[in-house]
Amino acid sequence: MIKVYNTLSRKKEELRSINPPKIGMYVCGPTTYNYIHLGNARPLVVFDTIRRYLIYRGFEVTYVQNFTDVDDKIINRAHEENKEAHEIADFYINEYFKDARALHVREADLHPRVSEHIPEIIEAIKALIDKGHAYVRDGDVFFAVSSFPGYGKLSGRSPEDILAGARVEVDERKEEPHDFALWKSAKPGEPYWESPWGKGRPGWHIECSVMSMKYLGSTLDIHGGGADLVFPHHENEIAQSEAYSGQPFVRYWLHNGFITVNKEKMSKSLGNFFIVRDILQKYSGNVVRLYLLSTHYRSPLDFDDSKLEEAERALERIKNSWHLLQEALGEPGSTDLTPKDEELSRELDTLRAEFIMAMDDDFNTALAISHIFGVVRAVNRYLAEAKTRSRPVLEHAMQVFREMIDIIGIALDAEEAQSSSKVRDLVSSLVEFRRQARQEKDYPTADMVRDLLHRQGVILEDSKEGSRIRLETEPELEGLMADIMQMRQSLRKDKNFARADQLRETLAAQGIIIEDNREGSRWRLVD
RNA sequence: GGGCGGAUGGCGAAGUGGAAACGCUGCGGUCUGCAAAACCGCCAUUCACCGGUUCGAAUCCGGUUCCGCCCUCCA
Structure with missing residues (x-):
């Protein structure tokens, strides 16, 4: 029996899907105006792992993750770079997939984009107006929170609580301060779509309601995302969706905790974020995953x-x-x-x-x-x-x-396969070269080879059966050869010509020709 | 101000009533030409603090201190 902690009930509940063995799962994806940072990577990896596990346990999972490709931040970025908003979005969606792949995050079954669901969003907004849950104010449409009795049930606060803590200026045109935009009218220079209320674009929250219900039905089994989305994003999603469909929107709400830096939340606004792309320069996807999953997903992770x-x-x-x-x-x-x-x-x-x-x-x-x-x-x-x-x-x-x-x-297995065959062969031949040196008790040379390989990220372990190699990082051919040439120089300097010649022959067998002349030595590849 | 969560060894991190997992680090030993890996062993009488319930508490209850998050775009 699988138990999940449901943010809605604030306790662990037995996981029971609506249509076993099917499970519909929706996870809020990124707004694509930048490379993702480590904080964005946590829900990716966490929910990917949950998905993998549910499949392992025999569920047929339909996994949907959206891209918010229509948004103020994207528009701003486009202005800065003198590009179209969709160009920015497309570029970062593409980059997103590269990072996700490197983190072994499997592609979702569906990756819907806001820009491709405008008609459905308009229909939903119309229906909400007809049902008396939304109202129009000069080109904008707002959701009337007071029309939805359950508002606040996810985040555990009453409308009064929210008012008490309001820290932000309220739009005068709203009937209630916590009403939120379903449709925003376009300002000059902004991308827009035609609608019954004039030119504009969807508000942030409506996309997830419309796209999740389109692909997974009016009640989702699981909806996931970062804990910072609980309020207002997911709270608003519930209000819209349930007001629209009359059905419970989500059975299980799952939220991951934050990544912190010096105990402070990693976020773009604080500027203390680390780009996944940079981290992957130094650490493998395996390492990042092990790090992210070595703490429970709901706990903060420093x-x-x-x-x-x-x-x-x-x-x-x-x-x-x-x-x-x-x-x-x-x-x-x-x-x-x-x-x-x-x-x-x-x-x-x-x-x-x-x-x-x-x-x-x-x-x-x-x-x-x-x-x-x-x-x-x-x-x-x-x-x-x-x-x-x-x-x-x-x-x-x-x-x-x-x-x-x-x-x-x-x-x-993937890590193994990455290693290019040329470098692999070269490393193996060095190991063979060292084996001969050891056999002849030429330990200084043997150790020199081991040190060299170690510098190149290759760990050598001797056992009775022979030497085992482990690649810490993939050596570059150029760097590896430079090191080998230097080692050979020092062999010659020590007048260990037999060994130096042997090394030359070993390399020749690998298609690498070493040529000595007065200026020094150089190497080249033959095919 | 309102809402939510947390405090466990040198570090990270599980554990929610009855032997304080696991990983990293450190130390001792075995193996080895040396090293590495691996194996064996050691490293919290104690779980922020105070009080209570209980035969028994890191775990439940009350209080105190400290910390983080949300209430604004955010994963």
């Missing part, structure tokens, strides 16, 4: 560089175990079961059950991840201690391991 460093080391532990396991699967393995095999198998089943229990409890990814480390420990211990290795048990381990990291969205 950011600084050391947090990503820590996540990176934690990910290393997972990756090491994964590679160890893959390596073991590459060997023959036995088929009969020893007590150690049975113990591991039992442990794996327990860990999987615990992982599911954690996720069932309002998507407790922090606890769930601890069970991934449980698998890591169990597998590592088995590999270190078992005299024989049972193939079916290793496969079982791989299966459980994969299920778990897939839900969290850590993609280990």
